[in-house]
Amino acid sequence: MRRTFRLVVLLMALGLVGTACGSSPEEFTGTRLENPYAAPDIELTDTAGEPYSLAADTDKPLTLVFFGYTECPDFCPMVLNNIAAALNRVDDADRKKVDVVLVTTDPARDTPQVMREYLDRFNKDFIGLTGDLDTIIAVGDPMAVYVNDGKLLPTGGYDLGGHSTFTLAIDSNNEAIALWNQETSNTEFAADIHTLLNQDED
Template sequence: MRDRLRATLALVVVGLLAAACSTGGGDKGFTGTRLETPYQAADIALTDTSGLPFSLVEDTDKPLTLVFFGYTHCPDFCPLVLNNIAAGINMLDDDESAKVDVVLVTTDPTRDDEKAMRAYLDGYNKSFIGLTGDLDTVIEVGEPLHVYVNDGKKLPSGGYDLGGHSTFTLGLDDSAEAVALWNQETSAKEFAADIRTLLTDD
């Protein structure tokens, strides 16, 4: 009960933080939160499912990259969010979806090696990118994006279940700045609509 309360309070804090950073200027029809002061991703390499180094700064050159921190054994939020993102991407035209990457950064690297992540993500979309690495590096990648991995519930494997702490999806532009975020309740239709909006922004 105490853990659930703490997770709920943390989610409220994240929501208040997002609201404080949003443009708040009547962006009607946009479900997510626009960030008035974007979060700059750190140029820190993790390892993708091909075993190659991958940085959210150097290797995300599409107009939009959706980034979510989670893990393959997650029983609730991760599959919900990834399923809605995948369904949202499927609602886009081919030329629109070609401008979007989706990245899952594991918070449970002991169990989520390259092979495990590839098999997991293929169940959603074969183009989705999975990143793993040592836990300290994952934590370091998350911090400038306001994803505090080590504040989550400790897993037996040594990783973290973020639960209600940081279950949001970030939208990075082609400068590797997070300009928007969405909570775990965002639907596929809402993801699709917001992605279209971001892709048509100047």
Template structure:
């Protein structure tokens, strides 16, 4: 079942990359610019190589796009990640060098480093995967106004594992979230807005 999931994820990503070439670039900024940027909390997570990574110190590129999700998410996560992968594919070489994409797992108990790396490789091998204790993930999310479920037992008897806000955030080199997008944002809209943000200070 896990192999099938990874295969389907890769297929969706490839289809999205192909379809992205058929849509036109938007004329206006699609996302939401934050007039009061969110400061990322200095919480030390780990990337898929086991290297410490903090959204408050390691987001040093001109732009870091951050999404909180989990690998077994059946709907919004693959849709957003597919559009982010297609958006990066649309960027020219100069813009690509200025952008990181970071995926923070909201289900660290299940998403091992190996599983997270395999999942992200289906979209783009340069994407950074982060994990940590659920309390650390929640703290990192809170600072960026991202809800992350703590896995408490639901009234139905099950557990709400992996629940999360579906926004994607843009973090600048001062480690502040300066813009965000909802889960409906297309690859063309992402790419256009990314270019706009990168050229704002030029």
């Protein structure tokens, strides 16, 4: 599993070489939500053992939220690596206004320590959230992340699979205003993050 993880990250890193000098997309490449989802005020637990709510504790202008798990062999590391690379592409002012949150769908294995070690491979500022599975399902439901519709893992958690591996953008009003699918590149993430932050300031 770790071998697959390293291979995915390596391939994504090599991909950065080809796109680093490319121009950013001019149009928004994610999906803007005409009817934003309200982030639920339901507490999970972060990697420091502290309570964290996607409504109460998303204090920055933009918070990117992804549901996945640390043993995921493909989409999860790919998406997180692209987000990490995107934050390296934006300027310092934009970067300081963005948080990234991974909500585990496999809490039996994803303890706070396991999540911290996993996320540090991408970015030490990424936030990991865990809790009991019913609470995680309740957090996802209002934002159309149907955790319990995924493939059941041996641990009792869920692999959401390709159909649900989207990343949500929560704004300063605690609303999910946009989303991206798992195929979004780091260049597209970077351009869209900049667009959303500028829009938020207008």
